Amino acid sequence: xxxxxxxxxxxxxxxxxxxxxxxxxxxxxxxxxxxxxxxxxxxxxxxxxxxxxxxxxxxxxxxxxxxxxxxxxxxxxxxxxxxxxxxxxxxxxxxxxxxxxxxxxxxxxxxxxxxxxxxxxxxxxxxxxxxxxxxxxxxxxxxxxxxxxxxxxxxxxxxxxxxxxxxxxxxxxxxxxxxxxxxxxxxxxxxxxxxxxxxxxxxxxxxxxxxxxxxxxxxxxxxxxxxxxxxxxxxxxxxxxxxxxxxxxxxxx
Numbered sequence: 001x002x003x004x005x006x007x008x009x010x011x012x013x014x015x016x017x018x019x020x021x022x023x024x025x026x027x028x029x030x031x032x033x034x035x036x037x038x039x040x041x042x043x044x045x046x047x048x049x050x051x052x053x054x055x056x057x058x059x060x061x062x063x064x065x066x067x068x069x070x071x072x073x074x075x076x077x078x079x080x081x082x083x084x085x086x087x088x089x090x091x092x093x094x095x096x097x098x099x100x101x102x103x104x105x106x107x108x109x110x111x112x113x114x115x116x117x118x119x120x121x122x123x124x125x126x127x128x129x130x131x132x133x134x135x136x137x138x139x140x141x142x143x144x145x146x147x148x149x150x151x152x153x154x155x156x157x158x159x160x161x162x163x164x165x166x167x168x169x170x171x172x173x174x175x176x177x178x179x180x181x182x183x184x185x186x187x188x189x190x191x192x193x194x195x196x197x198x199x200x201x202x203x204x205x206x207x208x209x210x211x212x213x214x215x216x217x218x219x220x221x222x223x224x225x226x227x228x229x230x231x232x233x234x235x236x237x238x239x240x241x242x243x244x245x246x247x248x249x250x251x252x253x
Contacts, residue, residue: 007234021086025082032094038205073108079216079217104148136158138222161226168225
């Protein structure tokens, strides 16, 4: 029995709810991830980009960084949109989500770059301060995708949502980090034993396609959790729900 009614959740409850959302419609999540990661893998295999870390050049490293950032932007945005649909309306359209990302991609990439710059910049001075921008700008991607905000406005919106909740946000991020380490250890050794760079990249991509949606879903649920705690978003949904309906139809994007 699932419990996905919008309400405040602890970090562990958010991850549990993310698993429930994933199980509710796994094919759409896998599809939006695969349709981005697979072409990027094919490009890398054809051009031989980043297959052998010992032969990485400045040019290939730059191409890898740009391509990976674009792929991450599309996937994270599309998963956010699908997670919104599945969580609030119980239905999703992966094609619509991907098409929507094309229009939002520039703002999403700029917001991601700004967040990365702030986190890395803080880490250069001391590790602990990097946790502050990590928590403050946790929902910048969701603000771009779900609220149609520009990159700077998205950062400001995320910062507002994080006020008074940074500890809660960091606990959730830490839990995701622990899960990521467990997955990396559990899959890393078998993949490394393959002994073929091409097959290793293929195996790593398959793992990413299956596992990454969980992280994107959790980030989206964390965004809604912050809105519920600070803005009464659950009450807003309840007020907008027709009396004859058992659950809210969801908020418009």
